[in-house]
Amino acid sequence: MIDFECTPQVALEFMNREHRKAFDDANALKRLLDSALALRLFGASGSEAVDELGDEIETEMEIKTSQLDSDEIEQLMETLLSDTVRHFELEEESMEEYGFPARGEHSEEHRRVLQWMKDEHSLWSRDCSIETINHLSIYAADRFPKWLLNHIVTMDTVMASYIHRHGGTSL
Ligand SMILES: [Fe+2]
Ligand SMILES: [Fe+2]
Numbered sequence: 001m002i003d004f005e006c007t008p009q010v011a012l013e014f015m016n017r018e019h020r021k022a023f024d025d026a027n028a029l030k031r032l033l034d035s036a037l038a039l040r041l042f043g044a045s046g047s048e049a050v051d052e053l054g055d056e057i058e059t060e061m062e063i064k065t066s067q068l069d070s071d072e073i074e075q076l077m078e079t080l081l082s083d084t085v086r087h088f089e090l091e092e093e094s095m096e097e098y099g100f101p102a103r104g105e106h107s108e109e110h111r112r113v114l115q116w117m118k119d120e121h122s123l124w125s126r127d128c129s130i131e132t133i134n135h136l137s138i139y140a141a142d143r144f145p146k147w148l149l150n151h152i153v154t155m156d157t158v159m160a161s162y163i164h165r166h167g168g169t170s171l
Contacts, residue, residue: 001026001027001030001141001145002023002026002145002146002148002149003023003027004019004020004023004024007019007023007149007152008152008153008157010152010156010157010160010161011157011160011161011163011164012094012160012163012164012168012169014090014094015090015091015156015160018083018086018087018090018091019087019148019152019156021083021087022080022083022084022087022148023145023148025076025079025080025083026080026140026141026144026145026148027140027141028076029073029076029077029080029136029140030137030140030141032069032072032073032076033073033133033136033137033140034137035069036066036069036070036073036133037130037133037134037137039066039069040066040130040133041130043066070128073124073128073136074124074125077120077121077124077136078121080117081117081118081121084113084114084117085114088107088110088114091106091110091156091159092106092107092110094159094163094168095107095159095163097168098162098163098166098167098168100159100162100163101162102155102158102159103159105155106155106159109151109155113147113151117144120135120136120139123135123136124136
């Protein structure tokens with residue numbers, strides 16, 4: 001996981017706010033996936049001493065807890081997606097307004113990453129298995145934050161300083 005506090009800031013404050021939100025969303029998703037995984041792996045313990053009725057109640061509770069976790073993961077993935085759509089829209093509006101020369105390449109990269117995120121999201125909609133939890137865990141803790149950090153220190157930094165130099169507000 002990557003913490004926003006440990007990442008370089010860009011020249012426009014609205015972008016820093018969007019980046020903080022993105023790292024927070026990804027970290028919250030990773031924590032939720034960890035707890036869902038622990039529940040799937042260790043939740044179905046069931047002591048051999050419990051009687052049949054006890055077993056039934058326990059299994060029913062596990063199914064409900066598991067469903068609750070799946071719903072929460074779904075909600076967080078939707079939040080990450082809608083926050084990312086907003087994050088990219090704000091940057092693209094700003095690039096357009098100030099005529100940033102490389103806005104085509106920058107927006108294209110946003111589109112690519114948004115499609116990647118939608119694909120990850122649809123994996124979860126199709127199959128809430130342990131394999132998917134593991135896959136999404138790597139996405140939330142490693143692949144997406146690493147992409148974001150790299151994007152911030154390259155494309156976003158260049159764009160923010162250009163817009164800032166051309167009179168863009170830092171708010
Ligand atoms: Fe950004
Ligand atoms: Fe960007």
